[in-house]
Amino acid sequence: MASVRSALIIGGGVAGPVAALALRKAGIEATVCEAYPNPADGIGGALAIAPNGLAALDVVGARDAATDTALPIPRSALSFGGRLVELPRLADLPPMQIVHRADLHRALHETAAGQGIEIQHNKRLVTAEEDATGVTARFTDGSTVTADVLIGADGIHSTVRTLVDPDAPGPGYTGMLGFESVIDRRVAGEPGTMFFTFGKRAYYLYWPLPDGRTHWGANLPQDKPMSLTEARAVPTEEWLRRLHDAYGEDDPGGSLVRHIDPERLHVTGSLHIMPSVPHWHRGRLVLVGDAVHAPSNSSGQGASLAIESAVEVARCLRDLPDPQSAFAAYEARRRPRVEGIAARAGKINQAKAPGRLAKALLPVMMRVLLKTAMKPEKTFGAEQRYRMDWNEPATLVSA
Incomplete structure (x- = not known):
């Protein structure tokens, strides 16, 4: 039986509230600490939720709330050099949803609060101290919160990442x-x-x-x-x-x-973007979402991968006997997927911001990009069809 009964989540963007919902479903009490005064502070712009992200939201019962103000995008087209080419899609999957980031944050916060999850605002993390029984987080307002584990969902400029590994790469x-x-x-x-x-x-x-x-x-x-x-x-x-x-x-x-x-x-x-992070966890601390894997916006998968990882870390904490084994299993399941998607998106970035040599090769690059885009099953079928089985027990993954 798992030993974790409580979790402290740093960050109330996308991954944080989803992790709290998943943990609650797993029988683990979760508290979310957010640095901003409210869910929309300093937040703007639109983001995409792919079919796999929608499926992960289904697991925690947040899909309808998250997409209530979203715009479905069932069609896409690529334009370059005067050419406009409609792109095929995986027709048997639901369309991508475009939602304003602040609306998504607010919806996830309201869903979490509706399930009795505590969300504390104006809580900017300074440090965290571990002992044999738990971890205590200290905040700039002088307050502390203690739990069995601490989950860093604090974004691409993560403080928790530096606590896990002071030498971790930055964005x-x-x-x-x-x-x-x-x-x-x-x-x-x-x-x-x-x-x-x-x-x-x-x-x-x-x-x-x-x-x-x-x-x-x-x-x-x-x-x-x-x-x-x-x-x-x-x-x-x-x-x-x-x-x-x-x-x-x-x-x-x-x-x-x-x-x-x-x-x-x-x-x-x-x-x-986040380069590959060598250490996803240490002791009772673990990273999820953009804090550990933030592919470029070219992937169309940033939010969806964060949602998936938030659900997966809760599943592993539910089923494995201690934080170390749970976090190791979580990383083993997630790292190959997120780094593969990041690599695909990186190739597109070369066309979006080409250097001198790339500009000369841009016509060739565009033909290659178009060729791959016309084969959606091969290019991103595995990405968008991905589904995790919440009811399947998580197990350790052999190295």
Whole structure:
């Protein structure tokens, strides 16, 4: 029988509340500690939930709440060099869902709170101390919380990751800055279609909305990374000028950029990925979600993988006799999957932010990308069809 009866979760974004729901289902009491004052503070932009992420949300009973405000995307198309190619999809799976990050956070918090899970706000972790019976977390407000285990779901700039391993790598910069806006401009295309567009100078994507507006996002190449604070300190007019320089010659990119309401330009700052993290756990501490595996946004799987891992760590804690064996089993199950998806997405990033040599090879790269995209079963069938069996007991995985 498992020895873990309580868990402290650091981070209340996506993975944190899902882990708490899964732990509660496993019979383990969970408390979530979130640094921000409320679920939407400092959060913005849209994210995708893939079919496998929807399946994992089903396990904890959060799918309907998480997708209540989402937009299904049953179709997609790739545009480059004047060509527009509709991409096939795995027709027997539900469509990807696009949801505003703040809406998703709020829905997951409300679902967790509705099941009696305690969520504490304004709790920014400083350190954690272990002994033979548990782990005590200390916060900037001077308070402490003690539990049997501590789960780090505190994002790509994770504090828990440095406690697990002071020498752990930090997030890597993709060479791109992120921007989004909802634009009062109708474009050609049926609502529910996402267009992945490789423009003359930079990549962007957009999808028509049912109300006639367009949701637009850009991955603007830039050599130097910028923190969110730095990026938002730049005057909006300067960003609009740079976006016009990058996309002004594209169709419909140029028209969309010219019609951005400055008040609606959302700056997300540098886009990051997590390189391979050598140590996912130590003692009574373990990492989930972006804190340990954050593929680039090219994967379309960041949130879904975080949701899966949050459920898997709870299953392992439910079935294995001690934290060390549970965390080892969790890592063995998750690492090959998340690192394989990250590798696939990394190849796409080379086309989104090409260097000098890659620019010369871009036509070849695009043909390869298109060829793989036209074979969805081979390219991402295993990713999207993945389902974990909650009722199957977790066991140790041989090295």
